[in-house]
Amino acid sequence: MSVIEWQPAFSVLVSRFDEQHKGLINLINDLHSAMQRGEGQVILGNIFNSLVDYTKNHFADEERLMEANGYPDISRQKNSHDLLLKRVVELQGEFVKGNSVLSVTVLNFLRDWLTNHIQGEDKMYGRFFNDRGIF
Ligand SMILES: [Fe+2]
Numbered sequence: 001m002s003v004i005e006w007q008p009a010f011s012v013l014v015s016r017f018d019e020q021h022k023g024l025i026n027l028i029n030d031l032h033s034a035m036q037r038g039e040g041q042v043i044l045g046n047i048f049n050s051l052v053d054y055t056k057n058h059f060a061d062e063e064r065l066m067e068a069n070g071y072p073d074i075s076r077q078k079n080s081h082d083l084l085l086k087r088v089v090e091l092q093g094e095f096v097k098g099n100s101v102l103s104v105t106v107l108n109f110l111r112d113w114l115t116n117h118i119q120g121e122d123k124m125y126g127r128f129f130n131d132r133g134i135f
């Protein structure tokens, strides 16, 4: 069972970002499966590390393209990215310390921020980039 599945409604109209969002969703699902299998802290910690790295790279990639094209709402995006990343890193820290009670909270939080951010702010840049020949 997956926590979340990518669906066409999540498309932000820029293929590389759709692919990256799918990658983030896969990592959240991997984390969920590993928890359900009862994997230890080391394996869960490794998946969490991958998720943090992937998230950093994805946010940086979005911000680079926004900057290069003068996206007007970039400060709002950067703000959300910074807040989300800060929270994910905090959760990662708690998790690595062995607070297993956090599992459901972590997964719900990750799922919610991902879907809300993609369907809210990320979707708003689709037309802007498409108008500049970026699909
Ligand atoms: Fe995104």
Ligand SMILES: [Fe+2]
Binding pocket: 059, 062, 077, 081, 117, 121, 122
């Ligand atoms: Fe974003």
